[in-house]
């Protein structure tokens with residue numbers, strides 16, 4: 575136990591050091607303003623749809639926060655709420671997580687306007703919603719399948735890593751991975767650990783350093799996704815349904831206990847460390863250095879579009 579605590583403290587120290595160049599220099603926040611990226615706080619609840627089928631035992635959670643399913647605080651709370659709703663129905667044993675955006679984007683990760691020039695009163699709540707989403711999805715009693723029909727960078731990748739099985743469309747334009755370092759930020763220890771658990775230490779080490787976004791074929795090779803769907807094959811939804819049915823054939827208690835074996839320690843670790851994790855995130859993301867890099871990244875995204 576003491577080993578865990580000291581390892582986690584060390585990780586947080588590294589994380590903190592990255593952001594400690596100029597702690598909370600608000601002058602930058604005033605200096606830089608990207609008018610095209612105004613705050614995107616959501617006002618309604620129509621961000622996800624949950625469709626439960628008691629006959630099959632499968633529920634489908636569709637994300638549709640236009641334009642890119644980026645994760646605002648409300649979006650994360652909506653996804654968490656839908657997971658809990660599906661779990662409360664004892665007839666439901668499996669959940670398919672997918673996007674219903676016309677672009678096919680699975681999720682563009684955290685909503686960047688929540689991180690850039692953030693509302694300081696909202697920031698801790700935003701991060702707690704992210705932690706909660708991880709705990710709800712990664713620790714769900716349901717078998718969970720990510721049906722990834724489009725790009726899934728950063729926290730979009732976290733959504734899929736938190737599922738039990740990942741199916742992705744084999745389109746080289748659709749990439750997946752933890753690209754945080756390219757934005758001048760770093761994944762929190764619990765997210766990095768998911769990556770390590772799924773693709774192995776060396777693959778994760780390189781990919782985290784470089785902020786690699788894997789093509790579907792590369793993702794399959796490193797084990798980041800379990801299966802690819804080629805155009806012309808049966809649809810990704812059908813494959814997800816088939817996989818869900820396979821999980822459902824396993825007695826639920828055994829399935830849940832098996833999941834606990836591989837995920838229990840990490841879930842307990844974050845559950846016991848949420849305040850500290852939030853504190854570090856807030857101090858890290860508001861540093862001058864991080865804000866500057868995020869500003870440049872947003873500019874690059876806007877230019878790329880033009």
Ligand SMILES: CCCC/C=C\CC(=O)SCCNC(=O)CCNC(=O)[C@H](O)C(C)(C)COP(=O)(O)OP(=O)(O)OC[C@H]1O[C@@H](n2cnc3c(N)ncnc32)[C@H](O)[C@@H]1OP(=O)(O)O
Pocket residue numbers: 641642644677679681682683684685686687725727728729730753754757759760761762859875879
């Ligand atoms: C500090 C520790 C935190 C660590 C944990 C997680 C970090 C994160 O998750 S940070 C988010 C990282 N995300 C990205 O780097 C993705 C950025 N986006 C893209 O690369 C592309 O948009 C994407 C490949 C997802 C889709 O490409 P396209 O299909 O070409 O679409 P567009 O680029 O035109 O985007 C459409 C639309 O969406 C807006 N957008 C995209 N991503 C985000 C985002 N993460 N937050 C907010 N908004 C985003 C983009 O600006 C476009 O908007 P409009 O101009 O209004 O159409």
